[in-house]
Amino acid sequence: MFDRDFWIQLVVVAAVGLFLLVMLWPIRSTGVKLLKKWQVADPTDAQVEDAVRYLKRRRLLYPWLYSVLWLVPKWGDDVDQLVVVVLAGTLLAELLALRPRRGARREASLAPRGLFDIASRWVLLTYVVFVVVVAVYLVISPRWTAVAWLAGSVLAVALAVWAAVARPADGDEAVDMALRTRSVHVATGLGVAVVGGLAGPWFGIAGLLAWVSMANTKPQPAKIVR
């Protein structure tokens, strides 16, 4: 298994992962763009720093995950594999962000933070509908390996969404809420793309379009107290 070709392929895959990292490495303008997209108008320097840190924590994981997940058996084309890498990166970053806060002085907002306080109901509903439809299709087919992949992706999305809501607050409040919304929308969007790819090419295209649409759905205005 670990012959010369294996190592050459592994090096190539790692190089592709590093290339992706360099291409996607966030800079100040990336942070500004991200915040404006997620409705933090005229972000301050501190807010931009928060956003850039959020992106760096996720994108640093991509080369490693891309290399590791290359070993996982494939079910589709390379686009599917790439979506799985991004979903795994999203999940891992959200889980790492669950680390408890340190330091003597700690501050917290009193705004309640439920899933429906930060995420669009339409995005969540779209994900659930997609999963149910594809699950029924795969069971009827029947394609049990694909059903197992579907179950795994649903678990990953559910964990990422839970962690995006439950993780301790970090940095500026407006940015923190906007980035939580982004995490939920992107994770469910990636979930739709993975699930669509499992069902076939047309579902796959629909899944990719839904991912782009969900990852660009604006957050609803925050409901704060009262």
Added chain:
Amino acid sequence: MTAPRIVVDVDNGVAPWRQVRDQLVRLISGGVLPVGSRLPTIRQLAADLGLAAGTVARAYRELETEGVLTTGRRQGTVVAALPSHAPDPLSAAAAEFVAIARSLGASEGEALNAVRSHYVGE
């Protein structure tokens, strides 16, 4: 609109649950959190403050016992009434000062002298 915030200093000598409770009472008494306001869940507040869930639960429980907060399955924890006896701001400031003086290792006499010197100074 920015939501009100609370700050906990785990090194200031006052139990964290009391810091949470006192700040909530102050916010409710001052009208920042009017009756009907929803509060975060125990888990959320505990995670954000880096405290154990039981610590925040104790603060909430104390205020529920006093009738200030109420917790329901559907609406979560909500401000139910104004505190019957809001803490005297001077007393609260004194408690904070005593906690800091203790953490610095000052005796009662030294702490009182420090206060007097500031009165004299003004």
